[in-house]
Amino acid sequence: MPTIIALDASLSMLRPVPGRNDHTYQSLALKGIQHLLDNLTASGKLEHVALVLYTTVCELKVDFTRDYDQIRQAIKKIDPLDKACLLTMLKTSVSLMATWGTQNLLQLVVFTDCGPGFGSTSISNFLEGYAGKEAEPEYAWLKILATYNLNFICLGVHADLYFTRGVALHQQLLDAAALKGQLFMTKPVKNVETGDSTPGCSHKSELGRTALFELIERLCDCSYKSTEVTLKCGLYFRMEGQVLLWPPPMPYEQSALYVGDPTIRHIDQRIDVCGFLALSDIGSPATLSRHWVMPKVEREKPTRRSGGLAAVVKPPKLTLDTSNPHYELEKLEQDIRDFYMKDTKEAEESGDDADVSVMLKHPTTPQAEQQKDNLCVLLHGALKLENMAALVLLGEKWYGFMYAYTDLKKKSNFMLNILPPGSHVIPWLGDLELLGFSTDLAPGETASFPVRAERRSYSQSSVVWIRQASLQSDVQKVLRHAKKMPDKTQHFYKELNRIRRAALALGFVELLEALALLLEKETTQLTLNGVSTECTLQLQHAATELRKTSNRDIKSTIVPLQKATAADTTTAPAPAQGGYLY
């Protein structure tokens, strides 16, 4: 989910936050950006982030990167400039995002004090101009923007009329242009009537670092949550595990089968491995989206105060739970593991069978996670080894496939390709619901990929004579074979019948006559050149047969003259009347 962080760098951002002398809006916004980056780092540093500053102009400070330190450096010095123009920034974002195409979900996070803008660059001015001109090309970029996810971190307090007016305008803009947007702002403080509390105090609780960080966390929960599903590969409990899909699969809008409104579909919470296919059998089918499949790890939330409470918590010892349905199996695994361990360590305590430790350590450190076996890694390894993919069921009649993908840098990871819903989405695999194991085949039956389609026009010898050249080359071919008879007698008649059938289908009887004439001419020529009588006999025979109206029937086929080879007399007799076989 490529993200542009847009920071309002207008002069109004330099105002101190009411009641907070230590913070300006800008310094608070910078804290917010830091916290957002902290959150993104904690969830794996997968997002590409760019930073833009906007005033009346919009400047790209850091292009898309996963190296968040670049952004952290860039926000160290921000030169504030005149006034904010939100629309310039939005328009620029569209062009900045263009490299990502339409396959990715694009996000915008705007840190602003929601200034309404001034004069010609104000939001209200834009809304006036936009009304009624939605379809005009100058506003075409808004259509693209509508596919993005816009998040506004609105910095301000509700007692500030300037802020609330600005927020209202932002919302109007989102509504008018049908943009997918969300305005994140602090909750208004309710207990204003308590007389003794100074206004400063109430502001302090309304907008400060804590309140802002809450906004950022809400934003991350809404927009940067990776999808967590259960991957299941058979019935054994170890062949099942929580995995994260990144980027999160987008909902699919499926149009109704016959009538009605389209339905929005999400993939199931559990995805089942149905079986396995060779990657070479799958080929490159059209996919909706691709995702990394990563084992889920319990991560600690980034602490708000770095170094504050970062004291290492002692990993709690987790005893195996006897009420766990897999207690027996887990205990067995643990016992076997201990059995091997004691082998290697030559444990000093004599292997008294009675007290096998059933303690499992709860892994918290990354090292521990790396040491803990995981279904994803096992499946990935086997798929890579065999060059195969696992077909997975993502929902009702909705499939995908998982495979090991090695990128240009030879790094290998586990991928999921989500296919469009339906069971007939890969023609060469046939109906995916009809896949089974070879044990399902009847004895003696064989089955393999690809599932063959009916023959298309290009894989059968179609006759199309729309261009003169193709007709001529077909006729030439017959004549070529004619010259080489008797060697090519079979070919000659095959081609002749092909042309004849095509001509009859097209009602092209003129061609039959023309072809008969050509054959006769050829006969004459060959006779002059003293070519074998067999050849001339066959040509004469073919010409006669072509002219016969009785042969203009779907079932008739012209067959070679049988008598010709038998009657090897030097004088060429007229074609025998009754000598052909039908």
Place this chain on the structure above:
Amino acid sequence: MFERNQKTIFVLDHTRYFSISSEQYISMDYLKGKPVPESTASGNSIVGTQLSKSLWTCAVESSIEYCRIVWDLFPGKKHVRFIVSDTAAHIVNTWSPSTQNMSHVSNAMMMVSVPSRSIPQSSDYSVIHGLRAAIEALAEPTDEQLQAAHFGCKQIANEGRVICITSARDNTSMKSLEDIFNTVLLQQNALVAPPAKKGLQIDHCHLVILNIVPLGVESLVTNRSLLEISPFLNVEIHTVNAPDISDKLLHLIMGHYDLASTTVTNIPMKEEQNANSSANYDVEILHERAAHTKVCGPDFNFTTSIKPGTAYETVTLKWCTPRGCGSADLQPCVGQYNVTPVDVTSRPSSCLINFLLNGRSVLLEVPRKTGTKTTSHMLSARGGEIFVHSLSIARSAMDEAPSIIDGPGGRVSDYRIPEMGQLLKMSRLVPLKAKPKGKLAQGEHLWRRLPRYFPRTANVTILFNLQRQLSWLPHFLHLIVKEDMDKQDEVRCQQQIHELYKSASRGDLLPFSNSNNARLKVSKTKDQYRLFYRELEQLIQLNAHTPHHKNLLESLQSLRAAYGDAANKSEPSSAHLRSYTESPLSPERLEPTNSMSSSSSSILKASKRRMSSCGQRSLLDIISSAERSQSNKRLDFSGRLCTPLGQTAKLYPDFGNKEKDILTTGIVSSNLKDESIRS
């Protein structure tokens, strides 16, 4: 679901006029090898070497070409029908898939043939019959529409297109044709109303009239672009010279099905005459327009051009010489579409087609604005069909992938990956003709058959690590996981369990392959059998499909008890046993108990059963097996004798002494067998 182009009906005028020549002459003269001496040439030679198609032939070949493209690009999805009209309407094919193919249509057309020139001009001969029939045909449901009705869909969309190839005298007669069509359409829809209820309501019809005339003849009918006659009917009229009708239809089909044309350029082809050099050729193909629009990006443009003689744009993409790029390589593909060549019979087309059908794929390049090139499309054939794949060329958020070995579980070294690989190969999917019977919901029957027990790493399993060393084990494991275990399988397994018990009793060490086993502590020999038993028990429990499994489980639990390992699963096992004893399949079983004496009796019983059931066994086998069971009994007894009451019998006090001898003899090498993996 049911778009307008789902149903197309060609109405072909088969009146006398269509027997006349199109006046475009095709020369056959150049075919002569050497000039034929005048004296021998027949007087007809001039006529014979020049020929012309009739209007009928032009109409038929172009309409067949139209449906060739439709059926190539939308197999089974879009339907085309033909109706031939003279004194009556002749139905060439129906909506049924069996008649929706080229060979059916051309065979039927053979029987129609060119209209006879001798028939008299008569008002009986008219295209009106065909148009009426076309409207009736539109009201007939296709298989898909029937299915929709079957699923209870009330409002089935029903639109269609009628392409009428005829020849009208002037605008007035064209107008009357149009009026009649409109009237019949309204009448037909009236029939759908409740009393008659015939066919489907026609929601909309698009009538395309092609007025054809021979070359060089001026028509009095004026062209007219799309005009809405009524809410149900749009009509357009085109007058074309007969030889140009194919071009006209090709132009129209692009709009009718939203197609686009791609010209693959720079295809290197060897010349037959000159094998060393290769000339470059272009091949034009057709496909859905989406193949172009799906691939989008800001920094490149498709180069389009209009070929001479055509009226539509074609996108030029450059052939990329395949560099070891088999069709196996997984490309990031956002859309795949059937393709068909515009000129299916030309030599460049068939060269490209054969190249693809032989299993190779071709990447196609599009120039970027920056001057570099990107492969935007791929052509490949699978299952005899050629597809164009639209590749994703925008920047992907998934570049710079994190390696899986850096993630959780990435550093574990003893995953059972080779065994998992075996499993993959065994659970490889194949296309079936029909769904296997008696299975569950979609997809479910498949994953239910994946293993019920599969330890992820080698350090948590004993059974699977011993497969190489114990030759009987793979087959044994295979038998155990069989869903349809029969009596004979059970007997074999019982025998193996019994053998195992014997070697345990002897104190044989299990032949682990890893070297550290050599230092195995004496006290651990007991452990290894206990763990072996426990794992085996779990395996059987997870795979308990039949009463035979339950029998095995019971014997094993008895053995575990006999070996001094308390069967802590006494509750469920007795439940299993109860269900077992009630089973009619095995009536001769004794009422079991959990005591040690019963365990030996069950072994005895098992061996007795073996004796009775196996006819092929020799007398020696029977006696020795009986003796074996006797000796077992004695063994148990002596063990108990040596132990004071109330204590667990310590059976083999002299294990350590024998250790070394047994280690060397116990190792039996065998190859890992595939069957054993599926457990």
